[in-house]
Amino acid sequence: MKFEKKSLKFLEKYLNTSSPTGYEHxxxxxxxxxxxxxVDKIEVDHYGTCYGIVNPEAEFKVVIEAHADEISWYVNYxxxxxxxxxxxxGGSDQTIAPSKVVHIHGEKxxxxxxxxxxxxxTRSNQNEPVAKIENIFIDCGAISKKEVEEMGIYVGCMITxxxxxxxMNDRYFVCRALDxxxxxxxxxxxxxxxxxxxxxxxxxxxxxxxxxEEVGLYGADMIADTIxxxxxxxxxxxxxxxxxxxxxxKEGDQKCGDGPVVFFAPSIHHTIRELIIDTAKTKKxxxxxxxxxxxxxxxTDAFAxxxxxxxxxLISLPLRYMHTTVEMVSKEDVGNVIKLIYETLLKIKPEMKxxxx
Numbered sequence: 001m002k003f004e005k006k007s008l009k010f011l012e013k014y015l016n017t018s019s020p021t022g023y024e025h026x027x028x029x030x031x032x033x034x035x036x037x038x039v040d041k042i043e044v045d046h047y048g049t050c051y052g053i054v055n056p057e058a059e060f061k062v063v064i065e066a067h068a069d070e071i072s073w074y075v076n077y078x079x080x081x082x083x084x085x086x087x088x089x090g091g092s093d094q095t096i097a098p099s100k101v102v103h104i105h106g107e108k109x110x111x112x113x114x115x116x117x118x119x120x121x122t123r124s125n126q127n128e129p130v131a132k133i134e135n136i137f138i139d140c141g142a143i144s145k146k147e148v149e150e151m152g153i154y155v156g157c158m159i160t161x162x163x164x165x166x167x168m169n170d171r172y173f174v175c176r177a178l179d180x181x182x183x184x185x186x187x188x189x190x191x192x193x194x195x196x197x198x199x200x201x202x203x204x205x206x207x208x209x210x211x212x213e214e215v216g217l218y219g220a221d222m223i224a225d226t227i228x229x230x231x232x233x234x235x236x237x238x239x240x241x242x243x244x245x246x247x248x249x250k251e252g253d254q255k256c257g258d259g260p261v262v263f264f265a266p267s268i269h270h271t272i273r274e275l276i277i278d279t280a281k282t283k284k285x286x287x288x289x290x291x292x293x294x295x296x297x298x299x300t301d302a303f304a305x306x307x308x309x310x311x312x313x314l315i316s317l318p319l320r321y322m323h324t325t326v327e328m329v330s331k332e333d334v335g336n337v338i339k340l341i342y343e344t345l346l347k348i349k350p351e352m353k354x355x356x357x
Contacts, residue, residue, distance in 0.1 A: 003335070007192070010034045011165070011185050015175045018103065018160040020072030021090050024048050024211045027068055027181065031209055035188045038195040039207065049223045051208040052191060058204035060350035063232040064190060064341055065220065066183025067213030067299055070176065071323055073159035075104065078149070082142035084113065086159060088133065090214030093323050097136045100325065102159050104140060108152030113140035113159075163325040171331060172256070178319060178327040182334065183235045184209045186317070189338045190345070203230075203350050213299055220299035224306035231272060231311050231348065232303035235337060237329070238263075238290060238316035252290045254318045256330040259286030260337045261316040265296045267304035269311035271354055276313055279344045285336050290316065311354045315340060 003011075010030070019027030028050045032042055039052030050068075071090035078084055084104075098117035103110045116139045123129065138159065142148045165175040173182065191207045193199075206227050210219035213236075224232070240256045241248050254261050262276055280287040295301045296314050304312040317337050320328040 003331070007185075007189060010188070011173070014185060015165040015177055015181055018072075018105070019068055019070055019177070019181070020158050020160055021069040021212055021214045023105070023158055024068045028209065028211075031068065031184055031188065035191050035207060038188075038191040045223055045226060047219060047222060048211045049209065049219045051206050051223065051227070054191070054194065054201065054205040054207075056204060058202075060203040061206060061227060061229040061231075062203050062345065062348055063206045063208050063227060063229040063303065064187045064345070065208040065210060065232060065234045065299055065303070066187050066236065067180045067211070067219065068184055068209045069211055069214050069219075070160070070179070070181065071214055073102070075153060075155050075157040075159065078145045078153070078155065080145050082140070082144050082148050083116075084138040084140065084148065084153070086133070086136065086138065089158065091323050094131045094133050094136050096324050098131055100161060102138060103162050104138070104153055105158040105160065106152030107154065107157075111140055111151050111153060113138040161325045167331070168328070172328045173331060173334065174326055174328050176325040176327060178329055179237045179322055180213065180235075182237065182317060182329055186235055186334060186338050186341065190342045193338070193342050194345070199346065201345060201348075203348065205345065210299055217299050217302040220302035221306065224303045224310065228307050229303070229310055230350075231354070232300070233272065233276070233313050233315065233341060233344065234298055234300040234303060235315050235317065235341065236298040236300075237319040237322065237327075239322060240318045240320045243320050254288050254290055256318045256320060256328065257332055258288050258318070259333060260340050261288045261290045261318060263290050263292055263296055263300075263314040263316060265292035265300075265314070266294070267296060267301045268313050269304070269354070271352075272311050272313040275347060276315060276340065276344050279347055280340055283339070283343045285340050285343070287336075287340070288318070
């Protein structure tokens, strides 16, 4: 799939805009502006989950969903000499923090800081220190707590990484927050294709970009109760397990470039999953399979377990280096996820039987 210039421009702007959990509004505004021409109506709930609706009057409702938030840090404690200690907002990885530049979202605007770390010369005669939540710290150039506060930085301020989007070797998209704003991009592209190809669908389609996934699937939990869909197809990222130090016997065998990953799990509805697989086979879209035991760990679980049980399925995008600032996805896989969701929607009929078998 070749990406439109306007699509790539949107993707770059969307990814480069910080949207940490609980503060997703800036990214959501960009997302809503992009999908507005392709939907009949846009809604936003009290916590910031956005959804565009095609055929809002239809009784039968289908959701395609991704989550909008990215991992980040909170200012938790400021020392008397002006150093900042943090707590996680989502699954932030302390091992990548040392030497990273950060943006502290203070009351007076963004302040730059760095995660400091002792020089290698000072560590030669001791056990190598390990980065832990208790010992990583941010230096913003202040020499006192008062000076930090004069910069507009207080306990509770959000901290994000500024790393920006780029393409690598014409094969990968690379950026922080591909988990999972690439999902928001893919469902937005599905909406664009339906509109530009003048496809008529016999149901209400809710293109949904949820908040607060990284801290417990909360945005999806809330919006599922609001929309009350008949079917939900969720897209998120999953691990490329071909990279070093990942155990395939534990994490499965998925690879960037080999296609979308269709999940098998208790929360996955057999009928919807088989419809997706049949679509992939019919349309010759490459795909992979993966299994999850108790839960998928994605918004699929929230939708599946809402409203007395909503038939739900998960199409995942293989990703390298999850929860780092250099997350990588295959451009070809991104195109194939978009195509798979698009073609699956064209097969859904309100009268289809959703019996669990």
